[in-house]
Amino acid sequence: MVFISNAYAQAAGAAPESSLMSFLPLLLMFVVLYFVMIRPQMKRQKEQKAMIDALAKGDEVVTAGGVVGKVKKVSDAFVTLEISNGNELHVQKSAVTTLLPKDTIKSI
Numbered sequence: 001m002v003f004i005s006n007a008y009a010q011a012a013g014a015a016p017e018s019s020l021m022s023f024l025p026l027l028l029m030f031v032v033l034y035f036v037m038i039r040p041q042m043k044r045q046k047e048q049k050a051m052i053d054a055l056a057k058g059d060e061v062v063t064a065g066g067v068v069g070k071v072k073k074v075s076d077a078f079v080t081l082e083i084s085n086g087n088e089l090h091v092q093k094s095a096v097t098t099l100l101p102k103d104t105i106k107s108i
Helices: 012-053
Strands: 060-063 068-074 078-084 087-092 096-100
Touching: 012 096, 060 078
Parallel strands: none
Antiparallel strands: 060 068, 060 096, 068 078, 078 087
8 A cells, every 4th residue: 555646747848937927926016015115205205305405594494303493594514493583503404304384483
């Protein structure tokens, strides 16, 4: 009595198709990852850079630390914010996260 049956090798022509089919889920996962995570992040970075490049005197902004102020001076790498009457703060341009609508500080 034989408990183990004979094993037969696959045909040689089937191997390339099966290897291509094994990479298909990996490729699909990368495509989904690109459209769900990578592309929106690149879009946000582009919008943030455009906002920082367009900063001008008089704009009201929020920094990464949560400081709200009005732009008094813009240089290449730094922005001077007036956070209250007579108090100014120098921050890096990259710390500016949000551009507020005009006269938002007065309503706070």
